Amino acid sequence: MEDAAAVAAYLEQECGIDAIHVTRSVHLRDEFMWAPGVTHGGFNAPLVSEIKRAVTVPVIAVGRFTEPQYAELLVKQGRADIIAFGRQSIADPELPNKARLGKLEELTPCIGCLLGCVPNMFAGKPITCALNPCAGRESELTPAAVPKRVAVVGGGPAGLYAAWACAARGHQVTLMEKEDEPGGSFRIASYPTGKGRSRRPSAA
Ligand SMILES: Cc1cc2nc3c(=O)[nH]c(=O)nc-3n(C[C@H](O)[C@H](O)[C@H](O)COP(=O)(O)O)c2cc1C
Ligand code: SF4
Secondary structure, three states, X not given: XXXXXXXXXXXXXXXXXXXXXXXXXXXXXXXXXXXXXXXXXXXXXXXXXXXXXXXXXXXXEEOOOOOHHHHHHHHHOOOOOEEEOOHHHHHXXXXXXXXXXXXXXXXXXXXXXXXXXXXXXXXOOOOOOOOOOOOOOHHHOOOOOOOOEEEEXXXXXXXXXXXXXXXXXXXXXXXXXXOOOOOOHHHHHOOXXXXXXXXXXHHO
């Protein structure tokens, strides 16, 4: 930590940098470069504060930020100047617009599963996201040539997303689910400690 703070101060004084973006870990020692879902947004904050004490230029924090409210709080507290959303921007690139419009209940939070983004990158494939199948394929979500009436049977994650994608393309969708609540196996998957984001973004 002390070395990183000294390097940051040197970069400011000797190289004239305008801002510094603070992340953590290196590939050889992979300590939460992509932190898992059980970590809370801002787990890097104490380290970022140390860097902030060493420089006067704006300091950017990153790491498991999924909630704009918490990002805003850290900035208000003066613990960082700018917050970067990494995987959250893959899971839901509409976060800034939803925050601006006060539609946080519509936010899809990154659950830190590392199922679609990082492994695909290492495999040399286009990245995708377990919670956002449209990631990287946004241009395919075009208006349907002929709007139809579509029935989707099953309100698990796949059914919900299929229903959403059909509606986004202009189809008239009827979603059928035998349980009282939609969500399928994600409802059960959300029970273990640290998995709450799978179910309720704002309560995680
Ligand atoms: C698919 C993917 C590719 C990334 N590539 C880079 C990279 O090339 N260089 C880098 O410094 N960080 C890279 N990162 C790390 C992010 O910048 C960020 O530090 C990290 O994902 C933690 O933030 P998050 O929890 O908000 O995702 C990448 C992250 C992801 C998910
Ligand atoms: S696949 Fe999606 S939800 Fe899972 S860690 Fe990557 S960005 Fe987050």
